[in-house]
Amino acid sequence: MPLFALGINHQTAPVKLREQVAFSPDSFFAAYADLLAQPSVKEAVIISTCNRCEIYCHYEGEDSGPLLRWLTDYHNIEAGSFDDNFYCYQDQEAISHLFRVSCGLDSLVLGEPQILGQIKQAFAVASQAKSVKKILNKWFQYAFKVAKRVRTDTQIGANAISVAFAAVCLARQIFSDLSKSRVLLIGAGETIELVGKYLLEHEVPNITIANRTLARAVDLVDQFNAKAIVLGQIPEQLSQADIVISSTASQLPIIGKGMVECALKDRRHQPMLFIDIAVPRDIEQQVSELNDAYLYSVDDLQGIIEENKQARIEAAIEAEKIIEVGVEEFSAWQDSLKAVESIRLYRQNSEQLRDELLQRAIASLAKGNDSEKVLKELAYKLTNKLIHQPTQALTAISHSGNDQDLELIRSTLGLSQKDDL
Template identity: 85%
Template sequence: MPLFALGINHQTAPVELREKVAFAPDSLMMAYADLLTQPLVKEAVIISTCNRCEIYCHYEGLDISPILRWLTDFHDIEPGAFDQNFYSYQDQEAVNHLFRVACGLDSLVLGEPQILGQIKQGFASAGQAKAVNKTLNKWFQHAFSVAKRVRTDTQIGANAISVAFAAVSLARQIFSDLKKSRVLLIGAGETIELVGKYLLEHEVPNITIANRTLERAMGLVEQFNANAITLEEIPNHLAKSDIIISSTASPLPIIGKGMVECALKDRRHQPMLFIDIAVPRDIEQQVAELNDAYLYSVDDLQGIIEENKQARVEAAIEAEKIIVASVIDFMAWQESLKAVESIRLYRQNSEQLRDELLQRAIASLAKGNDSEKVLKELAFKLTNKLIHHPSQALTTVSQTGNEQDLALLRLTLGLSQQDEL
């Protein structure tokens, strides 16, 4: 039952190539319908993100070039245009690859958690397209379980390695319960948007966004259920904020020492956390001189990030060990499927022998033959037929002198060492 993983990612292809094979959501169902008509493709899951486009499939062939050809045809790309960028894995290597991807070990940012959600969404879409059956369902469910275990048993995702994530993590260290904190975000760019998303994950209920223009901030206001003010309104609002995170393109500081002194006085010196991730800085360095004001710059966060990167590398080593063991478990399950058909045929043959001999016995009894004699004959013939092939196998293995095979066969037939005495 061959399993394949093939595609391109951020390591093998630049963005201008990745975007050509990306699947738009509105074309995904059509893609599945077309892919499943391809010879030898039994099941498939398509994972399409900004950093990768991959196809995981149960494919009863050895040459995967037809799938690559289908991919280029579907996207109307010149055949062979991506031959140098594509990778493919089969069976155990494919299983290992999916597990590593699900755990964030193959991501641009080591250990990032978003990829697991993207894989789950891709798997759900494949289910809607009826592209998944027993094998891929088991494969992906196993991948989800492995990813959960890696998150639980290692520190792969516990350490911040982006500025936005580091800022929120720092805030959590100082204010243990962010649900009770009031946050002021200054700016409305990508970094502040990412900070807002992390705050939302921690259920921060009170967020205010300050920006030069309210129009630019309104998109974030709706996204985070926040309030919006202009930069000119910050002095009047500052005392109401426990955490201030700033990232603008302003050439001059937005918050000065005097402004913070007034805010602290109004707050009766309740502590304030300032995280300045702007370059040039949005908050005057002299703010750090004030009691109850704690100021961190982007350089401070960078130090945290570098330490955490190393921590993630160390955690990744532990994650790899978990993945190796999980791959072995999954491959053992897959190998066990090969025995299912053999067991079915063995049972079918045994039941057929039983039924044939039973019908003969019934016919013999109907003719008035002695019932005890008929039953003994039935038992004798059934026993002989059932042990015929095992007896031949024992004889053959014994003649080869292979003690290991003989021991295995004896174990299979339920024979103990004492049976030899």
């Protein structure tokens, strides 16, 4: 049962190529119907994100050429225009690739957890489209299990490497107990939202969000149990903040040296921490000249980010070992299916022999023949029929002189050395 993983990602192609093969959310069901209509495609899951487009499938073809042609034809792309940007893995390599992707080891940001959610969503859509059956269901369930094991048993996700997390790490280094700190967040974009989430993890009770428009800031208020203000209210509110973290798209500074001087005076020079993660900067560099004002820019956070990257690299080495075990376990399950099919056929043949001989015996009894004689004949013929093939196999191997195979069949038939005595 060959498994294939065919794809393109951020490592093999720029975004202008990746976007050409991306699937829109409303196109999946039609795509699955078309893909499953292709010869040799038995099951499939399509994963399409900003960083990758991949097809995982139970595919009985000899090579991936037809799969790649389907993908390019489906998106009306000239055949062969960027074949070199695609990769294809088969069987154990395909299994390993899915596991690595699920664990975030193949992501743009090493160890990022979002990809697992995206894969689960893709799997759910494929299931709804009825393109997932026994093999891919088991394959993806193993992928989810391996990803969970990696998250639990390694530190792959413990050392976040985003600017938002680094900002909170810095604040925690300076204010060891953030739960007693008052925080002013300036901006209401994705970075500030992430900062707010990390602050919540440290049980920060007092958060104020300042933004150009109040509506967007209000959207975050419920998430963080915060209060919202507009940028124009910052001067009067600044003295209430122990920590200020800013990330806006403003082209001009929002906080100047004079504004901070006034705030420090109101605070009786109680120290303030300013973390400016905006580009261009939101806080004037001259603020760092003030006593009791400590200003850090996005460049200052790089040390924390690099340290966490190294920790993730070390965790990734541990993750690879877990993935290797997962591949072995799934491969063993695949091998067991061969035994299941053999057992099914063996049982089916044996039951067919039994039923044929039993019908003959019943017919013989119906004619009034002696019951003891009929039963003995049934037992004799059934035994002979069942041992015919094993007997032939034993005879052939004995003549070949292959003692190892002979011992294997003896063991399979339940024979031991004492049976010779």
